[in-house]
Amino acid sequence: MRIAFLPGDGIGPEVIRAAQSVLDAAAARFGFAYTTEWFDLGAERYLRSGETLPDREFARLRDEFDCILLGAFGDPRVPSNIHAKDILLGLRQRLDLYVNLRPVKLVDPRLCPLKGVAAGGVDMAIVRENTESVYVGIGGRFKPGTADEVAQSTMLSTRKGCDRLLRYAFELARTRRHQLVLCDKANAIEAAHGLWRLALKDIAKEFPDVRATTLYADVAAMRMVTHPHEFDVVVGDNMIGDILSDLAAALVGGLGLAPSSSTHPGVTALYEPVHGSAPDIVGTGKANPLAAILSLSMLLTDFGQPAAAAAVQAACERSVVELQCTPDLGGRLTTDQVAEWVAANLG
Numbered sequence: 001m002r003i004a005f006l007p008g009d010g011i012g013p014e015v016i017r018a019a020q021s022v023l024d025a026a027a028a029r030f031g032f033a034y035t036t037e038w039f040d041l042g043a044e045r046y047l048r049s050g051e052t053l054p055d056r057e058f059a060r061l062r063d064e065f066d067c068i069l070l071g072a073f074g075d076p077r078v079p080s081n082i083h084a085k086d087i088l089l090g091l092r093q094r095l096d097l098y099v100n101l102r103p104v105k106l107v108d109p110r111l112c113p114l115k116g117v118a119a120g121g122v123d124m125a126i127v128r129e130n131t132e133s134v135y136v137g138i139g140g141r142f143k144p145g146t147a148d149e150v151a152q153s154t155m156l157s158t159r160k161g162c163d164r165l166l167r168y169a170f171e172l173a174r175t176r177r178h179q180l181v182l183c184d185k186a187n188a189i190e191a192a193h194g195l196w197r198l199a200l201k202d203i204a205k206e207f208p209d210v211r212a213t214t215l216y217a218d219v220a221a222m223r224m225v226t227h228p229h230e231f232d233v234v235v236g237d238n239m240i241g242d243i244l245s246d247l248a249a250a251l252v253g254g255l256g257l258a259p260s261s262s263t264h265p266g267v268t269a270l271y272e273p274v275h276g277s278a279p280d281i282v283g284t285g286k287a288n289p290l291a292a293i294l295s296l297s298m299l300l301t302d303f304g305q306p307a308a309a310a311a312v313q314a315a316c317e318r319s320v321v322e323l324q325c326t327p328d329l330g331g332r333l334t335t336d337q338v339a340e341w342v343a344a345n346l347g
Contacts, residue, residue, distance in 0.1 A: 001034040001303050004065040006087070008042045010277025011287035011335075012071020018289035018339035019069060019296045022312060025343035026300065030308040037065075041087055043075030052086035062095060067269045067299055071292065074277035092130050097262035097270055098161065099168050100130040100241065101298070104248040104258070107317040111253035111329065117228065122251045124231040125176065127169040128241025130262055132161045133192075135238045157192040157237060162199035169235045170207040179232035180212045183220040183240050196237065221247055249274065253320070256288035256328050259295035261302065269302060271295040285334030288326045290316050293342055311346040318345060 005020065007013035020036065027034060039057060046052055061068060068091070073084035091097065106112050106122035139153035166182075173180045182200050184193035197214060204212040215223070217240045223230060224244065228251055236244055249258040258274035273291030281287055294316055300309035318324070324341045325331035333341065 001032070001067065001299075002065045003034055003036045003299070004061055004068045005036055005038045005071075006041055006068055007038065007071040008073045008087075008277065009044075009075045009084075010072055010279045010282050012042070012073070012277055014071075014282070014287045014335050015273060015289040015292035016069060016071040018335055019292040021336075021339045022293050022343045022346075023296055025346055026305075026308040026312055029311070029346050030305060032305050032308065041083075042073060043078050043083055046083040047077060052083045053090050058090070058094060061091070062268055065268055066303060067271060069292070069296060069299060070270060070272035072273065072275060072277040074279070076279060089135070091270055092262055093136075095264065095267050095270070096131060097264050097267065098129060098131045098165060099263045100126075100128040100238075100260060101172075101263070102126040102128065102245040102249070102258060102260045102274065103298075104245070104252055106252040108253070108321050111257075111320070112251055114225065114228070114251065117251075122228045122248070124228075124248060125172060125233050126241055126245040126248060127165065127172065127233060127235045128245060129161055129165045129237045131238070132156045132158060133238035133240075155189065155192045155237075155239075157195045159195060159199060162196050163203060166196075166199055166203045166235065167206075169233050170203065170210050170212075173210045173233040174207070177232040178210050180210055181220070181231065181234055182212070182214045183217045183234060183236045183244060184214065185217050185240070186214075187216060193237070217244065220244060224248060224251065245274070253329060256291055256326070257294070257320070258291050259298055261295070261298045263302065269299070271299045285336070286326055286328070287335045288328050289335050289339050290319065290325065290329075290342075293339065308346075312342070314347070315342045315345040 005016050007016040073088055103125045109119055134153045134155045136156050142150040184196050186193040186197050224247055249255055255275040260274050262270040273295055275291055297309045297312040319341055323331045325338055
């Protein structure tokens with residue numbers, strides 16, 4: 001494996017260093033080889049040079065690496081967050097990483113804000129379209145700063161985008177509990193989200209073994225809270241998937257346990273914890289590295305190391321249950337100590 005590290009801003013370098021130490025231990029334990037390189041891309045570089053994602057670095061990331069492990073972006077010194085948009089959204093768009101996958105699993109009932117939910121009572125995979133919807137940035141503002149100001153953002157949905165994401169989600173459902181729900185607002189956004197329902201109706205015929213249903217996104221949000229056990233594979237466009245995946249993460253312990261991948265078969269893949277850069281806790285040892293380490297587990301799964309991936313995930317889950325974790329999850333360990341514990345408990 002050829003892995004590029006994009007540590008980014010804030011606690012990003014801390015959680016990526018933690019993930020790298022677990023990667024080192026996993027490689028020694030399971031006998032696989034890899035190379036890594038750290039890239040200086042983020043707020044510091046932008047403030048120093050005005051560069052966000054230069055073409056030469058993008059070409060290297062695209063051509064010389066199998067995958068990218070990313071930390072976090074965001075810095076109060078760059079209030080526009082232009083560097084984060086250019087790097088993160090730029091990589092998704094320019095590499096056409098159309099699948100964003102966020103697995104959500106409750107491993108310790110004490111972390112769930114709902115009453116009476118047992119371990120495993122929340123176990124779903126959010127499959128989010130990653131390159132379309134309102135996130136494409138089509139639109140603008142007219143007469144800004146006046147009483148007549150108008151703002152417009154265009155929601156873009158293509159049949160190609162719907163089809164390829166739904167096929168991925170159906171295939172994923174076949175490896176899980178054979179259930180899939182499309183969440184949308186087709187009742188209010190008839191054209192863009194209606195296209196998703198048309199695509200679902202056609203593609204579901206190819207997967208008769210998967211039970212496919214639909215829910216309006218607001219109803220889905222309610223039922224995730226009242227009946228989380230009902231959800232297996234959840235599909236949504238870029239905006240709906242973004243919102244529901246954060247809600248789902250809150251049911252299992254928060255963003256500190258939320259890994260993700262952005263992929264396109266045959267193209268450099270991107271893995272990242274969902275949390276932000278948390279500049280207020282940089283250097284304190286409070287940064288939770290588990291989302292970054294779980295993102296590493298997803299990377300290992302995709303690149304042919306299922307045993308190592310399973311061991312990393314199991315060690316992360318044990319660290320939560322046994323309180324070998326950071327204070328946000330009820331433990332007393334520092335970022336580095338959590339990584340050391342996980343690395344020492346890989347099976």
